[in-house]
Every structure is written in C-alpha cells, then in structure tokens.
Amino acid sequence: MELFYAYQVEGSMCRLDAEESTHCVKVLRHRAGDTVDIIDGLGTLYHCRLTLDSPKGAEAQILETTANWGSHPYHLTIGCCPTKNNDRFEWFVEKATEIGVDRIVPLIGDHSERKIYKTERALRIALSATKQSLKARIPVIDEPVSVKDFINEPHNQAEGEVLKLIAYCFEDETHPRQSIMDVLREFKGRDVTVLIGPEGDFSKEEAHNAMTTGYIPVHLGPSRLRTETAAVTAAEAVYLNFI
Amino acid sequence: MELFYAYQVEGSMCRLDAEESTHCVKVLRHRAGDTVDIIDGLGTLYHCRLTLDSPKGAEAQILETTANWGSHPYHLTIGCCPTKNNDRFEWFVEKATEIGVDRIVPLIGDHSERKIYKTERALRIALSATKQSLKARIPVIDEPVSVKDFINEPHNQAEGEVLKLIAYCFEDETHPRQSIMDVLREFKGRDVTVLIGPEGDFSKEEAHNAMTTGYIPVHLGPSRLRTETAAVTAAEAVYLNFI
Numbered sequence: 001m002e003l004f005y006a007y008q009v010e011g012s013m014c015r016l017d018a019e020e021s022t023h024c025v026k027v028l029r030h031r032a033g034d035t036v037d038i039i040d041g042l043g044t045l046y047h048c049r050l051t052l053d054s055p056k057g058a059e060a061q062i063l064e065t066t067a068n069w070g071s072h073p074y075h076l077t078i079g080c081c082p083t084k085n086n087d088r089f090e091w092f093v094e095k096a097t098e099i100g101v102d103r104i105v106p107l108i109g110d111h112s113e114r115k116i117y118k119t120e121r122a123l124r125i126a127l128s129a130t131k132q133s134l135k136a137r138i139p140v141i142d143e144p145v146s147v148k149d150f151i152n153e154p155h156n157q158a159e160g161e162v163l164k165l166i167a168y169c170f171e172d173e174t175h176p177r178q179s180i181m182d183v184l185r186e187f188k189g190r191d192v193t194v195l196i197g198p199e200g201d202f203s204k205e206e207a208h209n210a211m212t213t214g215y216i217p218v219h220l221g222p223s224r225l226r227t228e229t230a231a232v233t234a235a236e237a238v239y240l241n242f243i
Numbered sequence: 244m245e246l247f248y249a250y251q252v253e254g255s256m257c258r259l260d261a262e263e264s265t266h267c268v269k270v271l272r273h274r275a276g277d278t279v280d281i282i283d284g285l286g287t288l289y290h291c292r293l294t295l296d297s298p299k300g301a302e303a304q305i306l307e308t309t310a311n312w313g314s315h316p317y318h319l320t321i322g323c324c325p326t327k328n329n330d331r332f333e334w335f336v337e338k339a340t341e342i343g344v345d346r347i348v349p350l351i352g353d354h355s356e357r358k359i360y361k362t363e364r365a366l367r368i369a370l371s372a373t374k375q376s377l378k379a380r381i382p383v384i385d386e387p388v389s390v391k392d393f394i395n396e397p398h399n400q401a402e403g404e405v406l407k408l409i410a411y412c413f414e415d416e417t418h419p420r421q422s423i424m425d426v427l428r429e430f431k432g433r434d435v436t437v438l439i440g441p442e443g444d445f446s447k448e449e450a451h452n453a454m455t456t457g458y459i460p461v462h463l464g465p466s467r468l469r470t471e472t473a474a475v476t477a478a479e480a481v482y483l484n485f486i
Contacts, residue, residue, distance in 0.1 A: 070413075070465075070466075070467075072465065072466065083335050095472055095475075098466060098467075098468055098469065099466055099468070099472070099476070100466050132330075132469075133466060133467050133468070133469075134467045135466075146317065148421070168417075179486045180483075180486070181483050181486055218486070219486075221482060221483065221485075221486035222313075222486070223313075223315065223342055223343050223376060223482070224313075224341075224376050225341060225342070225376070225379045226341065226375075226376075229338055229341050232338075232475070232479075233342070233479060233482075233483070236475075236476060236483065237379060237475075237478040237479075237483050238481075239466070239478065240423075240424050240425075240464065240465055240476070240480050240483060241422070243422045243424055243462075243463070243464035243465070243466075
C-alpha cells in the first residue's frame with residue numbers, strides 16, 4: 001500500500017505538493033482515474049480518485065474517509081536533547097514515528113553539546129516514516145527549546161491528566177527513580193510526556209526543576225543506553241504498555 | 244570508562260589482539276604501569292595493570308575480577324531474518340546489544356530475499372556496542388540457519404524452561420496471536436527466544452511448524468514495524484519486562 005501526503009484538503013479534494021505529485025505521477029505512473037490513498041498528516045486517510053495527474057500539483061477526489069487511521073491508544077510527547085551526531089537523533093525520529101509518537105521536542109539542556117538544531121530533515125524523516133509505517137498522523141516536531149522553558153510550559157494539561165516523566169542517569173538519594181514500566185503500569189490515563197537528556201545527562205538543577213513542576217524521575221533499566229536509544233526505549237515502553 | 248577486549252585470559256594475564264592493542268597503546272597512549280579495564284566477552288570484567296605496551300600485542304596483569312558485569316536478568320535469543328539492506332540488520336545488532344541480548348541467529352526464511360548473510364561485520368558491531376554500553380558479555384552471533392532447521396534445533400532446553408515466541412503479521416484464525424507483553428508478564432522463567440520474520444513475513448508453513456514445536460504466536464502491537472524495528476521491539480519487550 002502506497003500513501004501520499006496532501007498538503008491541502010478542501011471540500012472533497014486533496015492536493016499534493018510537487019514532490020508528492022512527482023512521486024505519484026512520474027515514479028509510480030499514476031494517471032487520472034486511478035484510485036490512490038492519501039493522508040492529511042493529521043490522522044485521516046482518504047481513499048481517492050486521481051483527477052489531475054500533473055507532476056507539479058496532482059489533485060484527487062475523495063471517495064472514502066477513515067479517521068484515526070493507524071492510530072495508537074495514547075498521546076506521547078518525547079522531549080529529547082539532540083545528539084552530537086545528527087544521524088543518531090534522526091534515527092530516533094524515524095523509529096519513534098514507526099513505533100508511535102505524537103510530538104517530538106528537541107531540547108537544549110545545560111550539558112548539551114549541540115545548542116542548535118534544525119528541524120527540516122527530521123520533518124522529512126517523520127513524513128517518510130509515517131507513510132512507510134501506514135499511519136495517517138505525522139508527529140509534530142517542535143522548534144528546539146531549552147529544558148527550562150519546556151518544563152515550565154503550561155502544556156496540554158487542560159485536556160486531562162498528563163503523566164510527566166524525566167529519565168536521568170545520576171543517583172539522587174532524595175528522589176529515588178522508579179522503573180518507567182512500574183510508573184506506566186499504574187497510570188490510567190493516556191497522555192504521557194518523557195524527557196531524555198543529552199550525552200552528559202540533565203544537570204541536577206534541571207532534574208530538580210522538573211520534579212518541582214510534577215515530573216516523576218524514572219530509570220530505563222540497568223543498561224547504559226545512548227541518548228537516542230534511551231529515547232526509543234521510552235517510546236517502546238509507552239507503546240508496549242498499551243498492547 | 245574505556246574497555247578493552249582480551250582474546251585470551253590465561254592465569255592472571257589478559258592478552259589483547261593487534262587491533263585492541265593499537266587502540267590501547269597508540270590511540271589512547273597507555274603505557275606499562277597504567278591501570279586498564281578489560282573484558283573477556285564472556286561476562287567478566289578484569290581491572291588490570293598493563294605490563295606490556297606493545298601495539299602489536301599488549302598484555303596486562305589482573306588486579307581485580309568482577310563476574311557478570313553489566314549483565315541482565317534474562318537470557319534472550321533473537322532469531323531474525325536479515326534485511327535486504329545490511330545496514331538495517333546491523334543497526335538491530337547494535338541496538339539489541341546495547342539493550343541486552345545474548346544470542347542473535349540470522350534466519351533464512353521461505354520468503355527471505357536475502358539467502359546469504361556474512362556475520363563478520365555484525366560480530367565487530369556487537370563487540371563495539373558491548374564495550375560502548377559497558378557490558379562484559381558479547382552476544383553470540385550464529386552462522387545463518389534456515390527457519391526450519393532453527394525451529395527443530397534441540398535448543399538449550401536442558402537448562403530449564405524456555406519461552407519460545409514467534410512474531411508474524413498475518414492473521415491465523417486457528418491460532419490467534421497474543422500480545423508479546425501479556426505472554427512475557429505471565430512467564431516466570433528467564434530464558435526467552437523470539438523469532439522475527441523477513442520483509443515478506445514467515446510462510447504459513449514456517450509458522451505452523453514453529454507452533455507444533457512449542458512456539459507461541461505473538462504480535463508486537465498495532466504498528467506496522469520494519470523487520471529490524473520489530474526485532475528491536477522484541478528485545479525491548481523482554482528488557483522492559485524485567486525492569
């Protein structure tokens with residue numbers, strides 16, 4: 001099953017941008033009259049008939065609509081400090097999208113070696129992984145924000161209870177870390193946020209600030225995981241908790 | 244913490260091969276008298292004093308021995324069909340090693356597009372990931388074997404109960420698949436084997452054969468995962484089940 005992404009859905013029409021149109025018309029040689037499957041990136045799948053087979057801007061008429069297609073039963077935000085090596089962070093974006101994540105926030109921490117992160121490539125990877133894994137919702141990728149600002153963000157608390165977790169590696173005797181699985185098992189809601197620090201871990205101040213705003217300190221088990229593996233492990237923990 | 248791998252441990256001496264010796268002596272400039280940390284790849288960490296700083300073959304005397312260093316509380320075998328793209332399978336080897344796996348078996352299935360797999364690069368990746376993630380035991384990587392032969396292997400059953408799982412994607416009404424997490428939660432042993440099929444999935448005959456030899460059919464949740472992501476998800480499921 002091949003999916004295309006519509007940048008615009010208006011009335012009963014889906015419109016593809018030049019890149020998607022080229023792929024649809026030039027590479028896969030679809031012609032007007034063919035049926036094609038199109039996602040809006042917001043969770044809906046449209047089964048369509050191609051009406052305009054232009055490689056610059058194809059259009060298709062909606063025949064059938066499926067909401068929440070390829071969705072998962074939770075809402076997961078992962079805030080993660082980008083790795084020194086960009087490929088590793090982008091690998092996390094790809095895998096987390098495949099597994100199921102809703103929002104990725106590149107965080108800049110006190111110990112981050114990478115202080116600047118451009119989201120352009122990650123957005124393309126997220127789109128590609130969404131289509132490849134047959135989902136209709138592309139995760140939102142925020143512009144980078146400092147750990148401090150993210151922690152103090154009002155969040156989407158209004159929508160209901162959010163389980164807020166911070167995974168750090170150092171021992172803190174006043175705040176012993178729980179296993180992420182134990183915390184998830186006891187949670188009855190569906191909205192989870194997990195923070196993953198940089199190679200040099202969160203600073204004690206960041207961890208402390210997070211706890212004062214309601215973050216629960218967790219560990220991801222005994223293995224020493226790289227930043228991007230920790231972020232994928234957090235995504236897997238939430239995903240597997242719901243299956 | 245930097246680890247070196249000893250190809251030979253004899254009495255109180257550890258010997259490094261040329262590659263490890265070069266890294267120790269030329270790159271990190273260790274000299275006779277320095278203390279170094281060496282693993283035997285079988286689970287033991289040796290804190291040592293370097294006695295011979297030759298880049299062709301360094302030697303070190305054992306000062307302190309730690310058994311089961313960086314170990315995990317389960318024994319996991321993953322049989323996985325190598326992907327068309329080698330990088331993706333090797334990525335699985337790296338990540339599974341980091342998370343915690345004991346044995347990786349490249350499987351050749353009825354629907355495998357890749358019928359030949361050379362283990363040389365995977366062995367190097369497993370060694371590197373073992374050192375990087377501070378473990379002393381390098382996962383064993385078997386030579387490739389057909390799904391049929393692996394299923395009929397007598398296994399290490401003698402050591403106790405093995406939970407044998409096969410993850411496939413097709414629906415089989417006579418053998419409904421259980422969630423891998425549900426099966427793991429109920430298992431009281433520690434020895435788990437999981438089979439992951441190729442891009443084209445296991446054949447129905449392979450799945451049927453596996454079930455007749457005691458494999459339990461499982462699913463890895465609603466997301467459509469690539470082969471290597473499925474294999475990492477299986478490793479994560481076992482790892483997270485024990486934390």
